[in-house]
Amino acid sequence: MHRIPGTHIGRLAGARRHRRWSDYLHDRLRRYAAVAPALGHVARHLHQRIELADMNVRPLLLHHDLQPGHLLDEPAGGRFLIDWELAVYGDRRSDLGRLAVRLGLDDPTPVLAIAEESDPAAEGRLHLYWHIHLLADAALSTDPAVRERAASRLPKTA
Template identity: 55%
Template structure:
């Protein structure tokens, strides 16, 4: 493989998909994908996530090289020749890769790098709510209600790796049938149920409960619902797509169902 230094070599093919980052496919005997980031914190986080995933042999691209201090920051990842998994097969095909990711433990809560590390999951969730209300003060009432509900449940968990940006297009299948998860900029350590709740928001579901198998414990369903409300608040406060933001605001404005949450012992 030719030396990878973050510069775009002659003959590279740009495969940017409309986001703030720019991405190129570099061919050759050992092809790779070069990604330039507009946000250094996201670059640092994706590099850390890919390094951890590569170490564990997880279903993701391999991190080849990175320089998150460069201008612009960049990563080089193994090229993935694959097609997105879509439609009715998506949730079934996601189960295996997601279980492998969630089996990877962490040492703290929140982003892997480029952001504050939190000692507890509750502390991380409170920090997110603070961000959303600072960005969108009109959401303060909904955020306060969610904070009260979060403080009534047991959130003492061990940190597990989360993709935290699950959506159709981020799960792909290679020609030989291997399933991989792409785009790890938002990876974090936390509760695996948060991944399922975020996916429910991305799929525009009116309830997140379809993300769980029949017979899931009431406490599990309660936690999933709380995380779903949190991710709706995130979109209502931070989404740049007007349609996504409007959808989130509409669901956030709905009356909260009667509380069935078990109080924290």
């Protein structure tokens, strides 16, 4: 899926709304902060990190909710990735950040092995996306345990 390029950024239905990947990310952070004002300081911190990061990415199709439960193995050996309702065009490392959240990792770096990347810029963006996905869970999850676990892993800000 990360080989399917697009000319848009963001959710498939509203992808033309965002001119850049960073615009989409800023929009998501505004939404999370609006739903969970107590986490506004974390959203502000992540807005700043987005501005400092190199976000000039070629948009690729992302599942954007990667987790083991969305991968089905067929007895004949085929594999299927299901539940594409959150699909977006953006930086493929965002999918890895979401996967690290869903796997409950305390550090997302090991998932870079999936993408066979090890450069510092990729690792920096992976950590940023991991924190954005943690904020999403802390703000939006209907499960109190998920919200609490995600909030506990968010970056400590002043």
